[in-house]
Amino acid sequence: MNPNPISPNAKNPNTRNPPIIQVRNLGFRYDDEPVLAEINFDVQPGDFVAVVGPNGGGKTTLMRLILGLLSPQQGTIHVFGQLPGQQPDRIGYVPQHTNIASGFPATVEQVVLMGLAQGKRRGFRYTAEERARAARAMERAGVHALAHRRMNELSGGQRQRTLIARALITAPDLLILDEPLSNIDPYGRQCILETLIGLDTGTTVVMVSHDLGITANAVTDIIAVNRYALASDSPQLTPDMLALMYGVHEAGCPVHSQLQQLMEAQTATQNTTQNTTQACQHAHH
Numbered sequence: 178m179n180p181n182p183i184s185p186n187a188k189n190p191n192t193r194n195p196p197i198i199q200v201r202n203l204g205f206r207y208d209d210e211p212v213l214a215e216i217n218f219d220v221q222p223g224d225f226v227a228v229v230g231p232n233g234g235g236k237t238t239l240m241r242l243i244l245g246l247l248s249p250q251q252g253t254i255h256v257f258g259q260l261p262g263q264q265p266d267r268i269g270y271v272p273q274h275t276n277i278a279s280g281f282p283a284t285v286e287q288v289v290l291m292g293l294a295q296g297k298r299r300g301f302r303y304t305a306e307e308r309a310r311a312a313r314a315m316e317r318a319g320v321h322a323l324a325h326r327r328m329n330e331l332s333g334g335q336r337q338r339t340l341i342a343r344a345l346i347t348a349p350d351l352l353i354l355d356e357p358l359s360n361i362d363p364y365g366r367q368c369i370l371e372t373l374i375g376l377d378t379g380t381t382v383v384m385v386s387h388d389l390g391i392t393a394n395a396v397t398d399i400i401a402v403n404r405y406a407l408a409s410d411s412p413q414l415t416p417d418m419l420a421l422m423y424g425v426h427e428a429g430c431p432v433h434s435q436l437q438q439l440m441e442a443q444t445a446t447q448n449t450t451q452n453t454t455q456a457c458q459h460a461h462h
């Protein structure tokens with residue numbers, strides 16, 4: 178990510194790669210309710226971006242704008258150098274809420290195959306090659322052994338990993354996940370993270386998360402969103418980001434010390450994460 182998009186590619190001024198996502202002076206409102214204002218950031222190829230912020234801060238709205246599901250009233254968004262929505266096959270999306278997660282009679286394999294737009298056009302008839310792609314995606318997300326189980330027979334974590342496999346089936350260049358770790362136990366979270374870390378190095382990941390501990394060793398960049406946005410090309414939350422998300426607090430007040438603890442807990446999480454990476458290889462959360 179380039180946190181200072183006024184000077185493109187600040188990380189490496191010699192790099193000529195166009196950003197995967199480029200946002201300039203973005204503003205958005207639902208009817209009369211302003212939600213996002215003056216948003217500027219770049220996401221570079223291979224970045225693993227955590228999008229953090231309080232409830233109602235505008236994270237999901239920002240993801241929907243990047244996907245082209247909403248249109249901004251101000252500013253511009255470019256994804257792969259084009260307007261949002263122009264290259265859907267290059268983007269895998271795991272939405273925050275999905276109505277296929279439970280009570281749905283389809284099997285894991287069928288849900289994963291739904292990630293292929295072509296199959297839908299052919300009335301859900303799939304080729305051997307497409308089923309092989311589904312198998313690879315299920316393997317990567319750790320749900321291969323569950324391929325013929327029905328979605329309503331799975332745990333929440335297993336369903337979430339199935340939805341990640343569905344997003345991976347097209348081998349997308351950009352994976353956007355909206356709170357994939359909510360309602361998942363700590364072990365399952367770590368395993369989902371392992372799946373994301375194990376993606377090809379060229380895959381760019383943008384993940385909305387409430388969990389500050391998610392800023393583990395996988396994350397390269399953070400965008401803090403609360404109507405405005407602050408971006409950094411480091412996995413550490415800065416005091417400015419915490420102030421944007423939770424308000425400006427004077428040193429010494431109880432809230433300030435709680436935020437300090439959050440930052441320290443975040444650092445501790447980063448350290449412990451490195452010790453648990455082997456444990457998830459064969460888990461099916």
Ligand SMILES: Nc1ncnc2c1ncn2[C@@H]1O[C@H](COP(=O)(O)OP(=O)(O)OP(=O)(O)O)[C@@H](O)[C@H]1O
Pocket residue numbers: 207210212230231232233234235236237238239
């Ligand atoms: N379809 C909609 N119509 C009107 N207002 C909406 C709509 N969707 C979201 N909002 C409002 O926009 C604001 C931002 O919502 P958004 O879902 O983007 O926040 P968020 O950061 O993703 O929140 P959370 O962490 O709770 O998921 C909220 O005040 C919300 O009530």
